[in-house]
Amino acid sequence: xxxxxxxxxxxxxxxxxxxxxxxxxxxxxxxxxxxxxxxxxxxxxxxxxxxxxxxxxxxxxxxxxxxxxxxxxxxxxxxxxxxxxxxxxxxxxxxxxxxxxxxxxxxxxxxxxxxxxxxxxxxxxxxxxxxxxxxxxxxxxxxxxxxxxxxxxxxxxxxxxxxxxxxxxxxxxxxxxxxxxxxxxxxxxxxxxxxxxxxxxxxxxxxxxxxxxxxxxxxxxxxxxxxxxxxxxxxxxxxxxxxxxxxxxx
Ligand code: ADP
Ligand code: MG
Numbered sequence: 001x002x003x004x005x006x007x008x009x010x011x012x013x014x015x016x017x018x019x020x021x022x023x024x025x026x027x028x029x030x031x032x033x034x035x036x037x038x039x040x041x042x043x044x045x046x047x048x049x050x051x052x053x054x055x056x057x058x059x060x061x062x063x064x065x066x067x068x069x070x071x072x073x074x075x076x077x078x079x080x081x082x083x084x085x086x087x088x089x090x091x092x093x094x095x096x097x098x099x100x101x102x103x104x105x106x107x108x109x110x111x112x113x114x115x116x117x118x119x120x121x122x123x124x125x126x127x128x129x130x131x132x133x134x135x136x137x138x139x140x141x142x143x144x145x146x147x148x149x150x151x152x153x154x155x156x157x158x159x160x161x162x163x164x165x166x167x168x169x170x171x172x173x174x175x176x177x178x179x180x181x182x183x184x185x186x187x188x189x190x191x192x193x194x195x196x197x198x199x200x201x202x203x204x205x206x207x208x209x210x211x212x213x214x215x216x217x218x219x220x221x222x223x224x225x226x227x228x229x230x231x232x233x234x235x236x237x238x239x240x241x242x243x244x245x246x247x248x249x250x
Pocket of ligand 1: 023026028046047050052
């Protein structure tokens with residue numbers, strides 16, 4: 001395991017060193033080293049089964065790991081540490097392919113729930129924050145609407161607002177446009193691009209190559225549980241070095 005010097009942790013908001021993760025005999029992450037700077041936008045590419053979702057789930061404390069160390073915003077997590085993982089989930093926002101809004105709560109209540117419940121934020125303050133966040137994702141007029149009456153793209157934008165309500169240090173996005181009809185993909189990507197412009201640190205698994213090329217500072221290509229290639233969008237898309245990446249992009 002690599003030692004982490006204070007300087008490096010101050011520099012990287014997410015610092016992953018020698019991370020190994022197994023499901024039984026299946027070693028899914030085979031030693032991941034990855035440092036993400038504050039305000040950086042990193043897109044993760046790779047075939048299905050290459051470990052992308054598992055890596056994101058480790059970063060927000062949904063999965064434990066067997067070897068290595070993970071530091072998020074200075075908080076060090078070594079292997080299985082339920083209390084640290086719980087705290088991690090509050091500092092790291094995650095959005096999934098399925099929007100998972102609470103169907104029995106209005107849009108506004110969906111966004112207000114975690115701040116009022118977990119952070120004990122007063123109702124009026126939570127409501128003001130929720131309205132501001134809904135405005136940010138272009139849905140200020142939907143505060144009192146039920147999720148079931150929204151399009152998939154609108155629901156995903158509410159999910160983004162809900163995630164931002166906890167004021168996360170890092171936002172993780174796992175194929176958040178994959179379940180959407182093609183005509184709804186753009187409105188969700190536009191919201192993410194806006195957050196990137198505003199300086200949010202974003203780690204995003206995506207198949208949207210055009211978005212990755214335009215918005216990402218850095219691209220990570222995963223293959224069989226390893227960071228196989230990493231670089232700027234130009235490096236990765238215009239000058240792929242490995243046969244595996246060339247084949248993936250073809
Ligand atoms: P990707 O997101 O790149 O498609 P995943 O991280 O979902 O890849 O999966 C990587 C590997 O881990 C796959 O072989 C998958 O079957 C396995 N895996 C993922 N989650 C679990 C789990 N909860 N239990 C057992 N195996 C899992
Ligand atoms: Mg996945």
